[in-house]
Amino acid sequence: MKKLLLILIPIFLISCSESKLLLKSLNQFQAPLNYVHDSKIINHDKSAKLAIKQTNFQSLNTLTSVSKINHKLFPFIIYNYEEINLAVKLGQSSLQENYPDFFKNAFATESERTGCYLLSDNINESDYSLEITCDTCKVESKYQRNCTVVFLLFAYSMSFQEIGFPAETNLLLNVKLNKGDNLVFEKKYQVYTAQPFLNVQRRNQVKLRADFVTNMAESLSLSTKNGIEQMIADINNAIKKNSAN
Amino acid sequence: MLNMKKTGIILSLVLGLTSCIQTKYFVKSEKDLSLINWECNILNFLPIKNSDLENSPVLKTSYDLIVSKQYSKLNEYLSSIQTKNSEFYLCKTLYYISKTKYNEAFINLKKIDETSYSLIRDLLFVDLNYELEKQYNSENYNKHLQDYQKIIDKYPDNEYLKKIIALRVRYIRYNY
Numbered sequence: 001m002k003k004l005l006l007i008l009i010p011i012f013l014i015s016c017s018e019s020k021l022l023l024k025s026l027n028q029f030q031a032p033l034n035y036v037h038d039s040k041i042i043n044h045d046k047s048a049k050l051a052i053k054q055t056n057f058q059s060l061n062t063l064t065s066v067s068k069i070n071h072k073l074f075p076f077i078i079y080n081y082e083e084i085n086l087a088v089k090l091g092q093s094s095l096q097e098n099y100p101d102f103f104k105n106a107f108a109t110e111s112e113r114t115g116c117y118l119l120s121d122n123i124n125e126s127d128y129s130l131e132i133t134c135d136t137c138k139v140e141s142k143y144q145r146n147c148t149v150v151f152l153l154f155a156y157s158m159s160f161q162e163i164g165f166p167a168e169t170n171l172l173l174n175v176k177l178n179k180g181d182n183l184v185f186e187k188k189y190q191v192y193t194a195q196p197f198l199n200v201q202r203r204n205q206v207k208l209r210a211d212f213v214t215n216m217a218e219s220l221s222l223s224t225k226n227g228i229e230q231m232i233a234d235i236n237n238a239i240k241k242n243s244a245n
Numbered sequence: 246m247l248n249m250k251k252t253g254i255i256l257s258l259v260l261g262l263t264s265c266i267q268t269k270y271f272v273k274s275e276k277d278l279s280l281i282n283w284e285c286n287i288l289n290f291l292p293i294k295n296s297d298l299e300n301s302p303v304l305k306t307s308y309d310l311i312v313s314k315q316y317s318k319l320n321e322y323l324s325s326i327q328t329k330n331s332e333f334y335l336c337k338t339l340y341y342i343s344k345t346k347y348n349e350a351f352i353n354l355k356k357i358d359e360t361s362y363s364l365i366r367d368l369l370f371v372d373l374n375y376e377l378e379k380q381y382n383s384e385n386y387n388k389h390l391q392d393y394q395k396i397i398d399k400y401p402d403n404e405y406l407k408k409i410i411a412l413r414v415r416y417i418r419y420n421y
Contacts, residue, residue, distance in 0.1 A: 032386045036394050036414050038407045214419050 018084050022143060022209075023066040029210045030094055031217030033102045035225050037109055044116035048239050051126035052107065052119065057100035059137040060220075061091035064213075069142065080149040090139035090167070090216040099137070103224060107132075110228050116236045128239065129178045132231075135188075136172035139220045141165055143212065162205060164212040167219040169193045173227050177238055185238035191227045195219035291339075292364055292406055307336035311343050331359035338369060347376045364406065367396050368413075375417060384421045390414060 069085040092099060111119050120126045142165040150157045170192055177185040195218050197211065298305040303326065310319040319340055326333055334356040341350035351373050357366045371392040378384040393410045400406050 032418065034387055034390055036390055036397060036410060038397055038411070040401045041398065211419055218415070218418055 018145065019066040019068050019086055022086055022088070023064065025209050026064060026066070026088065026213055027093065029213040030096045031214040032096045033099070033217055033221045033224075034097065035106070035221050037106075037113055037225075039110065039114050039229060041113045042116075044114075044236070046116060046118045048117040048128060048243070049120045049126040050111075050115075050117040050128040050130055050235075050239075051121065051123040052104070053123065053129055053131045054100065054104065055131060056133045056135070057103065059134050060099050060139075061089055062093065064091040064094045065089045066143075078151045080151075081146065083144065083146040086143045086145075088141050088143055088212070088216070090141075090213075090220065094213050095217055095220075099220075102221075103132075103134075103228075106224060107228050107232075110232055114229075114236070115232050116239055127179060128184065130235070131176040131178070133174040133176075134172070135174055136170055137220075138170045139167055139216045140170075141167040141212065141216055162208060164197065164208055164215065166194050166196050167216040169195070169219040169223040171220075171223045171227055173231065175231055175234075177235055179242060184242050185234065187231075187234060189227050189230055191223045191230075193219050193223040193226070195222065292368065292403070292409060301332050303332050303336055307339060311339055314343075316340065316344060331357045331362050335362055335365065342369075342373070345376075347373050347380070351377065364396075364400055364403070367399065368406075368409070371396065372413065379421070384417075386417060386421050389417050389421075 065088070067087050067089075069087050071085075072081075072083040074081040095102075108119055111117065117128065123129050144161075144163040144165070146161050146163075148159050148161075171190070173189040173191075175185075175187050175189065176183060195215055197215055293304070293308070298308060306322060307319055310316070310322065319336075323333070323337055323340060334353045337353040338350045338357070341347070341353060350369075354366060354369055354373060371389060374392070375384060375389050393414060397407060397410055
């Protein structure tokens with residue numbers, strides 16, 4: 001029993017420290033969210049005024065967090081393999097821009113390009129009011145560290161490997177368009193993106209971890225872009241339909 | 246007992262030394278899910294159509310020589326050309342980009358004045374600005390993003406350009 005504890009306690013301590021060390025390392029990096037708006041500018045008649053009311057944009061975690069998924073150990077006589085899988089959740093701390101502000105700016109820019117309405121800051125003077133609620137904003141990824149040891153007769157070979165997996169974003173936005181007190185349109189937008197890495201050779205550990213954070217931010221950025229584009233297309237249709245009636 | 250200790254120390258020393266030699270440390274990304282090989286991006290993702298290459302033997306030859314990495318041959322070929330027109334300066338620009346001589350590439354890029362090459366000139370102008378700023382560690386992601394945004398808005402119907410710029414923005418995102 002004592003011997004088993006002597007083996008298990010160090011393994012537990014190592015796996016706990018792994019997540020803390022990775023978090024400390026990832027916290028050194030911050031990635032940008034801004035993107036290029038590639039939609040074609042449409043010159044709509046912008047007579048309708050729309051005011052945005054954003055609520056609950058705090059669904060993105062404040063701090064990036066790392067937790068252990070599992071720890072595998074295969075101790076054979078001549079071949080040992082150890083694998084630690086860690087789950088990383090993106091937080092505001094890893095982003096260069098404040099996410100609610102980024103969303104607001106991206107929405108305003110896209111509206112200016114393709115919207116058939118004029119954005120206004122004053123709800124009382126606007127024809128329409130838009131309520132956007134971010135129900136879920138989760139960016140997750142997996143980071144793996146593994147170690148292989150092969151014992152030969154008078155020597156042994158040891159290799160470490162670190163793998164960053166593509167980030168996955170789950171964004172759930174709820175949109176309500178009102179004209180006065182009447183609900184014109186309501187829709188839930190669920191955007192899921194798995195963002196692949198760039199195939200860059202000659203990476204080192206620092207670069208891999210910086211790219212890992214960038215990959216997560218990129219995933220969130222492009223998911224937001226998709227969500228906003230879908231949203232504006234639907235708002236345009238709803239406003240046109242409402243004006244025709 | 247003493248012999249066993251000695252043997253133990255010798256064995257651990259041998260193991261320690263060999264492990265130092267044989268220990269490998271490497272980091273890699275998930276291979277199967279990787280999408281772009283950026284290393285040959287500049288040439289793979291230029292807005293040059295097949296028809297452009299067919300209509301210009303100078304561009305076609307230069308393009309083939311860059312792809313096959315025969316730079317000295319390309320240099321000789323470009324030196325032998327007498328007519329110094331926009332095509333020639335474009336080929337010179339691509340040659341210097343391939344050799345990562347961005348200052349020289351920039352000088353040649355400025356000499357391209359034919360309107361049919363305005364798109365490629367505008368795009369390479371932003372690319373080279375980025376590469377030059379990177380050399381002095383003064384690159385600014387948002388500034389380059391705005392520059393690419395201006396190109397997209399200048400050529401709004403070019404869908405291929407949008408794809409190219411998306412890749413360029415990805416490159417800057419990961420390399421600034």
